[in-house]
Amino acid sequence: MLSSGKRLFSALLHVQKRPCQPSRAMRLVQFQTPHLEEPHLGLESGIGGGVVDLNTFDPTLPKTMLQFLEQGETTLSVAKRALATQLPVLPRSQVTFLAPVTRPDKVVCVGMNYADHCKEQNVRVPKEPIIFSKFSSSIVGPYDEIILPPESEATDAMAHVAGFTVAHDVSARDWQMRRNGKQWLLGKTFDTFCPLGPALVTRDSITDPHNLKICCRVNGEVVQSSSTNQMVFKTEELIAWVSQFVTLYPGDIILTGTPPGVGVFRKPPVFLKKGDEVQCEIEEIGVIVNKVV
Numbered sequence: 001m002l003s004s005g006k007r008l009f010s011a012l013l014h015v016q017k018r019p020c021q022p023s024r025a026m027r028l029v030q031f032q033t034p035h036l037e038e039p040h041l042g043l044e045s046g047i048g049g050g051v052v053d054l055n056t057f058d059p060t061l062p063k064t065m066l067q068f069l070e071q072g073e074t075t076l077s078v079a080k081r082a083l084a085t086q087l088p089v090l091p092r093s094q095v096t097f098l099a100p101v102t103r104p105d106k107v108v109c110v111g112m113n114y115a116d117h118c119k120e121q122n123v124r125v126p127k128e129p130i131i132f133s134k135f136s137s138s139i140v141g142p143y144d145e146i147i148l149p150p151e152s153e154a155t156d157a158m159a160h161v162a163g164f165t166v167a168h169d170v171s172a173r174d175w176q177m178r179r180n181g182k183q184w185l186l187g188k189t190f191d192t193f194c195p196l197g198p199a200l201v202t203r204d205s206i207t208d209p210h211n212l213k214i215c216c217r218v219n220g221e222v223v224q225s226s227s228t229n230q231m232v233f234k235t236e237e238l239i240a241w242v243s244q245f246v247t248l249y250p251g252d253i254i255l256t257g258t259p260p261g262v263g264v265f266r267k268p269p270v271f272l273k274k275g276d277e278v279q280c281e282i283e284e285i286g287v288i289v290n291k292v293v
Contacts, residue, residue, distance in 0.1 A: 113257030142197025
């Protein structure tokens with residue numbers, strides 16, 4: 001979930017009343033090719049599809065998602081025009097997908113936010129959101145490797161959401177649960193511990209963000225399967241809560257929780273090891289695939 005900032009507010013309010021057209025969903029990406037000197041912005045032509053180069057369509061567009069979001073309706077209108085135009089599509093095999101947003105001001109994460117995950121741990125559902133963070137340096141692309149460390153109330157908040165993406169909240173449980181005074185931060189924010197992607201799917205392109213199937217597979221085996229309808233605190237509540245304490249800027253990310261089935265609470269516990277491949281998938285958004293090295 002990405003915060004869009006006030007300047008995108010009116011643009012998203014105008015489009016939210018139109019029915020979602022899945023075939024025309026806006027799927028914004030950052031990508032690189034061997035022929036580009038720097039990353040570009042693009043539109044993914046559907047889940048698993050190729051990419052339309054937005055910077056070729058309009059060379060005046062910024063080349064980072066942060067700058068794109070900061071300019072609000074100005075840049076969003078260009079992307080809408082590109083979406084409605086028949087443009088050349090770069091084959092997926094020629095494109096390297098980057099994280100949809102890199103170097104955000106902050107990454108805000110929400111713990112214990114799935115009722116079935118609370119039940120799994122035999123703990124009470126929290127009465128207010130539990131907030132922790134990841135450093136922006138932990139973000140890697142949707143298909144990049146995860147490096148195993150050597151140590152191991154209703155408001156208008158939804159109007160500020162630019163869109164949704166898949167995130168993998170990787171954790172070093174020894175650092176999270178036993179080291180650093182049992183604070184979560186260091187165990188959560190090793191470099192590469194926050195794969196994101198494959199696209200930023202705009203809010204008006206999602207049928208219902210609070211009723212989407214979610215799944216995690218390790219080496220092809222389903223280890224987590226749930227729905228976003230299990231979220232204790234919905235998107236609007238989380239934005240309202242977090243913004244009481246910190247200013248949310250365009251491109252800020254809120255990770256909204258994890259369902260049951262995490263390895264540390266299995267009997268016996270299961271931990272990622274070198275060579276494992278993790279797939280995280282959310283309905284209508286897509287799947288990210290990351291190998292542990």
